[in-house]
Amino acid sequence: xxxxxxxxxxxxxxxxxxxxxxxxxxxxxxxxxxxxxxxxxxxxxxxxxxxxxxxxxxxxxxxxxxxxxxxxxxxxxxxxxxxxxxxxxxxxxxxxxxxxxxxxxxxxxxxxxxxxxxxxxxxxxxxxxxxxxxxxxxxxxxxxxxxxxxxxxxxxxxxxxxxxxxxxxxxxxxxxxxxxxxxxxxxxxxxxxxxxxxxxxxxxxxxxxxxxxxxxxxxxxxxxxxxxxxxxxxxxxxxxxxxxxxxxxxxxxxxxxxxxxxxxxxxxxxxxxxxxxxxxxxxxxxxxxxxxxxxxxxxxxxxxxxxxxxxxxxxxxxxxxxxxxxxxxxxxxxxxxxxxxxxxxxxxxxxxxxxxxxxxxxxxxxxxxxxxxxxxxxxxxxxxxxxxxxxx
Amino acid sequence: xxxxxxxxxxxxxxxxxxxxxxxxxxxxxxxxxxxxxxxxxxxxxxxxxxxxxxxxxxxxxxxxxxxxxxxxxxxxxxxxxxxxxxxxxxxxx
Ligand code: SF4
Ligand code: SF4
Numbered sequence: 001x002x003x004x005x006x007x008x009x010x011x012x013x014x015x016x017x018x019x020x021x022x023x024x025x026x027x028x029x030x031x032x033x034x035x036x037x038x039x040x041x042x043x044x045x046x047x048x049x050x051x052x053x054x055x056x057x058x059x060x061x062x063x064x065x066x067x068x069x070x071x072x073x074x075x076x077x078x079x080x081x082x083x084x085x086x087x088x089x090x091x092x093x094x095x096x097x098x099x100x101x102x103x104x105x106x107x108x109x110x111x112x113x114x115x116x117x118x119x120x121x122x123x124x125x126x127x128x129x130x131x132x133x134x135x136x137x138x139x140x141x142x143x144x145x146x147x148x149x150x151x152x153x154x155x156x157x158x159x160x161x162x163x164x165x166x167x168x169x170x171x172x173x174x175x176x177x178x179x180x181x182x183x184x185x186x187x188x189x190x191x192x193x194x195x196x197x198x199x200x201x202x203x204x205x206x207x208x209x210x211x212x213x214x215x216x217x218x219x220x221x222x223x224x225x226x227x228x229x230x231x232x233x234x235x236x237x238x239x240x241x242x243x244x245x246x247x248x249x250x251x252x253x254x255x256x257x258x259x260x261x262x263x264x265x266x267x268x269x270x271x272x273x274x275x276x277x278x279x280x281x282x283x284x285x286x287x288x289x290x291x292x293x294x295x296x297x298x299x300x301x302x303x304x305x306x307x308x309x310x311x312x313x314x315x316x317x318x319x320x321x322x323x324x325x326x327x328x329x330x331x332x333x334x335x336x337x338x339x340x341x342x343x344x345x346x347x348x349x350x351x352x353x354x355x356x357x358x359x360x361x362x363x364x365x366x367x368x369x370x371x372x373x374x375x376x377x378x379x380x381x382x383x384x385x386x387x388x389x390x391x392x
Numbered sequence: 393x394x395x396x397x398x399x400x401x402x403x404x405x406x407x408x409x410x411x412x413x414x415x416x417x418x419x420x421x422x423x424x425x426x427x428x429x430x431x432x433x434x435x436x437x438x439x440x441x442x443x444x445x446x447x448x449x450x451x452x453x454x455x456x457x458x459x460x461x462x463x464x465x466x467x468x469x470x471x472x473x474x475x476x477x478x479x480x481x482x483x484x485x
Contacts, residue, residue: 216402
């Protein structure tokens with residue numbers, strides 16, 4: 001029987017990692033990720049988890065250490081946030097190209113300057129193209145569940161890609177919520193020991209991460225791109241297997257009250273839970289609005305997104321990051337996905353940016369944003385983006 | 393196989409499972425000039441053989457020849473030849 005316990009989002013992740021019975025953890029503490037590794041270090045010290053905990057001197061080393069361990073066939077874990085993810089940046093591209101099933105959880109945090117330890121998605125967008133499978137959890141239960149899903153999909157012999165779970169710094173990492181914890185036995189059955197096909201082994205020598213001169217680099221990148229494209233179906237299968245065992249259902253694109261909506265709010269991360277309240281309030285007043293959340297960020301679920309957004313009058317994209325000089329990066333991808341829909345089926349898209357550096361966005365602000373979105377759509381002010389909650 | 397692999401033939405993660413295959417790497421694909429040896433001038437002193445940084449000058453049936461799969465056209469052999477037996481000729485000519 002699953003137990004219902006009160007857990008901080010961070011500790012829900014630590015529990016998932018413990019139940020996944022990882023072999024090697026390497027991490028460097030950084031706010032707001034610290035509680036995850038702190039608890040894991042405790043578990044290892046107390047003998048509750050039989051794993052190597054490598055205390056490294058930086059996030060660059062943390063990622064390097066888990067890449068090495070994964071190459072030996074170990075099940076590995078690391079996690080970081082903000083500046084730490086940036087320090088990892090260089091090494092992030094290695095396990096995806098070497099096809100090592102590393103799993104990482106990122107407690108999303110704003111990037112300096114100014115120094116800010118609070119949450120937003122600047123760190124995510126800066127590593128967008130690193131080739132990992134990336135998912136967004138919006139509460140502690142999802143943080144637990146998607147961490148298990150990350151291992152399940154990453155280690156599939158027909159996937160073998162690193163997977164990353166994003167949780168909003170503080171809004172998920174530091175909030176205590178009720179979490180349904182399954183029996184360890186059930187998790188062990190869901191996640192049997194990984195069987196990486198080419199573990200470093202003196203009896204079966206292989207060379208990994210070789211030099212790839214111009215005559216082969218393009219072919220390697222093509223193979224990598226095909227691998228992550230193909231992983232989409234495997235993510236779907238993983239979500240289905242997860243539902244069969246644990247009962248909770250995930251989709252690459254999840255919806256809330258989208259029936260007959262003529263305006264859909266689209267976003268990623270925990271602010272979607274606040275946005276739901278705004279949708280409820282607006283619906284009550286007769287506004288046909290709904291909510292779309294991307295659970296899967298990479299591979300980008302373009303087809304499923306088109307199916308959800310096709311024929312809707314307008315989409316309002318809210319995001320917690322800016323691509324300076326371009327606008328909202330999530331909005332750009334949503335627009336690109338819709339570009340080839342025929343006229344008449346293609347929604348108008350307006351872009352809003354907010355929740356930067358940990359700034360809250362209230363239910364009322366979401367309501368106001370949707371009203372403003374409506375105005376922008378009817379007056380055709382579709383270019384650029386507007387800030388939410390900005391003092392002029 | 394002196395390998396021009398397609399992307400489908402690559403092992404997962406471009407892992408190399410056959411050791412010692414560096415010999416397949418064509419170092420001669422960016423040469424702009426190639427050495428041409430006039431065998432009638434060659435006195436078999438072996439200077440070119442010793443100085444070639446690629447080690448791609450080989451003895452074949454008692455004469456020195458250049459393996460152009462590896463020769464990167466640096467011209468050291470031509471420079472070191474005491475008899476001026478090696479001429480560097482522009483590729484494509
Ligand atoms: S040109 Fe350079 S690489 Fe080619 S044979 Fe001469 S010395 Fe060797
Ligand atoms: S250096 Fe010149 S003479 Fe000597 S072996 Fe080579 S080609 Fe012949």
